[in-house]
Amino acid sequence: MKISNTEFRAFDNCCPHNGSQNSWSYSNNEFTCGTHGNSFNIDGSDVKDCNSGATSGGLKKYDASLSGDTLTVTTS
Template sequence: MERRKFLQNTCPTVTFAFFGLSFVQACSKSDDEDSSYTSNSNSNSSDPYGNDSQSSNGITESGNTITLDLTNSNFSNLASPGDFVNLTSVDLLVLKISNSEFRAFDNCCPHNGSKNAWSYSNEKFQCATHGNSFSIDGNDAKECNSGSTTGGLKKYSASLSGDTLTITKS
């Protein structure tokens, strides 16, 4: 075989082997998006009750209404303003604003659709997949997986009654 033919046939394969998979992974969704609960704690723990029986983990879903029992231990990380939980089983980020106010948002990243890589600071949620930040004011809300790198997350109605938080997706 001639050297030129050998290089033409081998170089693309070798180049793809070295770089191709990392390029493909850089723009893909995370494989571990199936956990039903993550919090703002550094451990980003998964809910051990993340199964079909959501009422045992403090989450009840009926149509577009999600009810959270805040006395459930899964919501103990909502102790202070600025704390949040990511409920991937119902596609929600729940943020504590004050002792009497919570806000709920679509947990789907407007940029690429990631749902489990969120952090919160300075009135914005940041998706760790690509580092894009999205506002919580409800203005300029972007659709899930729209490719948008700025704007806001879709905000849902949230009302607190005692220890029950009711969220209505619309």
């Protein structure tokens, strides 16, 4: 995700409480899980709790940087 001309973020595509890959929607600076309706800010923190009642702990985010036309995501 492009935050600004110099700042990028990458997020894990897995549900934070059950590990499944989900479809996500993005609107008003929030990601919303298509499975349980949990919403997250672009910093990865919870906005709306998961409908399953499970504690999610937020989306896992990764450092990302752009060099020329190459976006590098650091996962470790």
